[in-house]
Amino acid sequence: QGQLVESGGGLVQAGGSVRLSCVASGIIFRINAMGWYRQAPGKQRELVATITSGGNTNYAESAKGRFTISRGKDQNTVYLQMDSLKPEDTAVYYCNAIIFSGANYWGQGTQVTVAS
Numbered sequence: 001q002g003q004l005v006e007s008g009g010g011l012v013q014a015g016g017s018v019r020l021s022c023v024a025s026g027i028i029f030r031i032n033a034m035g036w037y038r039q040a041p042g043k044q045r046e047l048v049a050t051i052t053s054g055g056n057t058n059y060a061e062s063a064k065g066r067f068t069i070s071r072g073k074d075q076n077t078v079y080l081q082m083d084s085l086k087p088e089d090t091a092v093y094y095c096n097a098i099i100f101s102g103a104n105y106w107g108q109g110t111q112v113t114v115a116s
Contacts, residue, residue, distance in 0.1 A: 002027035002105040004095045009110030012085055016114075020080040022095030022107055027076075030099040034071060034078040038091035038112075045094065049080060062088075085114045 008020040024031060035050030035058075049059045049069040057069055068081040078095060095107035 002097065002099070002103075004097055004105055004107035006093065006095045006107040006110040009093060009112045011113045011115060014085060014087055014114055014116050016085055017081070017083045018085065018112055020082070020093055020095075020110060020112070022078045024076045024078075024097050024105070027097065027099050027105060028074075030101070031075060031097050032100050033098045035096045036069065036078070036080045037094045037096055038089075039094070039109075040088075040091040043091075048093070050096075051078065082112070085112075087114045087116045090114050 003025050004022050006020060006022045008018060012018050033050055033052045036048040037045050038048050039045040047060050048063050049067055051057045051069045051071055066084045070079045090113050092109040092111050094109045097105045
């Protein structure tokens, strides 16, 4: 059974930086794309950034120029470096992995709170 475990969230001042990490287990060698999504209170979950096994990246407009997604050499870890954070970035951030069969996996989420 696949599992994703996120870490790195917390409280940060506006303009600061946070790096999120997500480690996958149980689905190694089968991961196609990985990504980060977020959900703010009262809002729907939304895409932040994704990265494929080939290294192709995709960012939400709100993340472009401030966030950087990357994968570890083992291809089972994904990172999200978030710089120049704004209060509107406050949300629970979820890690996502899609394996080659098309199945989706989600982490439990990690809270990021940006204080103004």
